[in-house]
Amino acid sequence: DAGITQSPRHKVTETGTPVTLRCHQTENHRYMYWYRQDPGHGLRLIHYSYGVKDTDKGEVSDGYSVSRSKTEDFLLTLESATSSQTSVYFCAITKDRPGYNSPLHFGNGTRLTVT
Amino acid sequence: KQEVTQIPAALSVPEGENLVLNCSFTDSAIYNLQWFRQDPGKGLTSLLLIQSSQREQTSGRLNASLDKSSGRSTLYIAASQPGDSATYLCAVLNTGNQFYFGTGTSLTVIP
Numbered sequence: 001d002a003g004i005t006q007s008p009r010h011k012v013t014e015t016g017t018p019v020t021l022r023c024h025q026t027e028n029h030r031y032m033y034w035y036r037q038d039p040g041h042g043l044r045l046i047h048y049s050y051g052v053k054d055t056d057k058g059e060v061s062d063g064y065s066v067s068r069s070k071t072e073d074f075l076l077t078l079e080s081a082t083s084s085q086t087s088v089y090f091c092a093i094t095k096d097r098p099g100y101n102s103p104l105h106f107g108n109g110t111r112l113t114v115t
Numbered sequence: 116k117q118e119v120t121q122i123p124a125a126l127s128v129p130e131g132e133n134l135v136l137n138c139s140f141t142d143s144a145i146y147n148l149q150w151f152r153q154d155p156g157k158g159l160t161s162l163l164l165i166q167s168s169q170r171e172q173t174s175g176r177l178n179a180s181l182d183k184s185s186g187r188s189t190l191y192i193a194a195s196q197p198g199d200s201a202t203y204l205c206a207v208l209n210t211g212n213q214f215y216f217g218t219g220t221s222l223t224v225i226p
Contacts, residue, residue, distance in 0.1 A: 004158075033214075042119070042204070042216040043159075058213070090158055098212045099146035101166055106151075106158035 003027050004107035006091050012113045019078040021110050023091030031094040032074040033104070034058075034066060036087040043090065049074055050097070081114045088112070117142045117209050121217035128195055129225050136190040136220050138205035143183050146208040150179050150190050153202045153219065162203075163190070195224045 003026030013019050023032060034046040045058030047066040055066050063085060065077045078085055089110045096102040118141040128134050138148070147166045151159040163172045163179040165188070171180040178191040192199060204219040 040218060042218040043206075043214075044216075045213060092159075098208050098214070099210075101147070101164065103149055103161045103164045104151075104159075104206070104214060105161060108158040109156075 004091060004093060004105060006089075006107040006110050008110060009108070010111045012115060013081050014115055015082060016080050019081050019112065021076045021089055021091075021112070023074045023076070023107060025072050025074075025091075025093050027093060027095070027105075028071060029093040029095045029105075030071075031097065031102075032068065033092040033094075034064070034074070034076045035090045035092060036060065037090060037109070038087050046076065046089075078112075081112075083114050086112060086114045117145075117207060117213075117215040119205060119207055119215050119217040121203075121205060121220050123220060124218070125221040125223075127223040127225060130195060130197060132195050132224075133191070133193050134195055134222075136192070136203050136222070138188040138190070138217055140186045140188075140207045140215070142209065143186050144210045145183065146210060146212075148179075148181055148188050148208070149206045149214075150177075150188075151204045151206065153204060159204060192222075195222075197224045197226050200224050 005024045033048040035043040044060045049055045049068040091107040092104045094102040149164045150162045165181045176193040181188045202219040202221045206214045206216045
């Protein structure tokens with residue numbers, strides 16, 4: 001299994017509070033991704049990073065920000081959590097640029113509940 | 116926008132049966148297609164990746180095929196076992212370098 005650790009694994013927070021989720025990888029992969037998984041929607045891309053300090057928005061980026069100050073760490077921040085952000089959040093990595101026979105590998109997810 | 120569909124949403128089979136899971140996508144301009152397995156409360160585990168120039172990939176009892184022109188992929192599982200019970204997802208990588216996921220097929224293999 002790819003060395004991807006997400007923390008925390010579970011979090012309950014109140015509406016309006018800031019939340020930061022962490023993804024740590026030991027594979028030295030260049031690309032890192034944050035997805036959310038909701039029933040009936042599949043996985044949807046929030047943000048991704050193609051290098052240190054290089055990030056871009058995905059399909060559902062509103063309300064989220066990211067930072068990558070080191071190759072191994074990719075942080076997802078909810079500046080002011082809302083109930084619609086209750087979800088399971090997955091971090092994923094690819095070794096190379098997508099399309100170069102570089103499969104996605106996933107962490108075990110963070111279950112976030114916003115009350 | 117790419118749409119990925121997996122039908123059926125759930126499937127139940129007796130142990131030992133061979134089975135086929137389906138994945139269809141609307142935009143044939145893809146780089147590759149990947150099949151994953153997800154166990155409850157876990158992340159996704161990569162099973163097979165098929166490049167757009169390939170027709171199939173095999174790993175053990177699993178065989179994935181790709182027909183890019185018709186927008187279809189199948190995952191064939193031979194001699195199913197209870198340990199194969201999980202949700203199976205497919206994802207396509209568009210030429211825009213974004214992965215699009217289906218909502219999965221939940222498989223139950225009955226002993």
